[in-house]
Amino acid sequence: LPIRADRPNIRAMSDDDIPLLGAIKEKLIETKQAWARDGRLLTGTEADPTKDRLPPGQRLVRDWPVLDLGIQPDVTPQKFRLDIDGAVENRVSLNLTEFMALPQTESVSDMHCVTQWSRYDNRWKGVSAIDVLDLVKPAKEAKFVVFQSFDGYTTNIRLDQFAQPDVFLVHEWEGKPISRAHGGPVRMLVPKLYLWKSAKWLRRIQFTISDHPGFWETRGYHNNGDPWLEERYG
Numbered sequence: 146l147p148i149r150a151d152r153p154n155i156r157a158m159s160d161d162d163i164p165l166l167g168a169i170k171e172k173l174i175e176t177k178q179a180w181a182r183d184g185r186l187l188t189g190t191e192a193d194p195t196k197d198r199l200p201p202g203q204r205l206v207r208d209w210p211v212l213d214l215g216i217q218p219d220v221t222p223q224k225f226r227l228d229i230d231g232a233v234e235n236r237v238s239l240n241l242t243e244f245m246a247l248p249q250t251e252s253v254s255d256m257h258c259v260t261q262w263s264r265y266d267n268r269w270k271g272v273s274a275i276d277v278l279d280l281v282k283p284a285k286e287a288k289f290v291v292f293q294s295f296d297g298y299t300t301n302i303r304l305d306q307f308a309q310p311d312v313f314l315v316h317e318w319e320g321k322p323i324s325r326a327h328g329g330p331v332r333m334l335v336p337k338l339y340l341w342k343s344a345k346w347l348r349r350i351q352f353t354i355s356d357h358p359g360f361w362e363t364r365g366y367h368n369n370g371d372p373w374l375e376e377r378y379g
């Protein structure tokens with residue numbers, strides 16, 4: 146995976162020795178950036194999440210599309226590692242057995258992708274963000290969270306968006322381990338934001354004092370990404 150000066154955050158986590166299957170879909174990335182520049186799919190309306198289940202401009206699907214940069218890292222259980230660090234009292238670095246030993250919670254939620262599809266009633270199992278916060282105890286200066294993935298992807302949210310009861314580090318979908326294509330063994334799930342905020346192949350959660358816009362946030366996507374406010378591009 147090349148390190149490119151103009152693409153500072155496409156970079157393999159080289160010390161992990163994880164095979165990266167596939168190749169970066171440069172064309173697709175450029176198309177999505179052009180859509181962002183052109184404001185494609187924008188309806189210019191807002192919706193009320195307490196009344197409207199489907200955010201503006203979205204359409205419902207029954208399957209679960211796969212979207213990523215084109216590289217699907219083969220993260221075996223042996224090679225999985227999750228670091229949770231930054232501005233916290235208690236940094237941790239977990240292998241998969243240690244991660245699975247954390248309190249496990251089930252949850253059902255909808256997902257909304259900026260490319261217009263939404264999928265209702267997904268049943269997840271994983272570790273809740275609230276339990277992660279209990280474990281690492283963020284410093285009072287910590288205001289943001291950065292997710293880093295085995296394929297070099299990054300994305301950012303605010304700490305208050307992370308500290309929600311529907312936010313999870315998930316490893317099961319509909320009673321089965323999450324497939325490699327969908328980000329297994331462990332991915333993020335932030336259901337109230339567009340799905341690009343839900344990092345697949347999770348490698349690191351970093352708590353930070355300042356905001357660090359991620360892969361899509363530095364390529365025309367909105368920094369916040371609330372589907373009901375149609376925060377597609379920013």
Ligand SMILES: Nc1nc2c(c(=O)[nH]1)N[C@H]1C(S)=C(S)[C@@H](COP(=O)(O)O)O[C@H]1N2
Pocket residue numbers: 209210211212213214215258259294295296298326327328340341342343344345346
């Ligand atoms: N590590 C990683 N996470 C990622 C991505 C990616 O390329 N790499 N793509 C994001 C985008 S743009 C979307 S829409 C969702 C898609 O998740 P899915 O393939 O499980 O539907 O993953 C998000 N998380």
Ligand SMILES: [Mo]
Pocket residue numbers: 212258259260340341
């Ligand atoms: Mo996406």
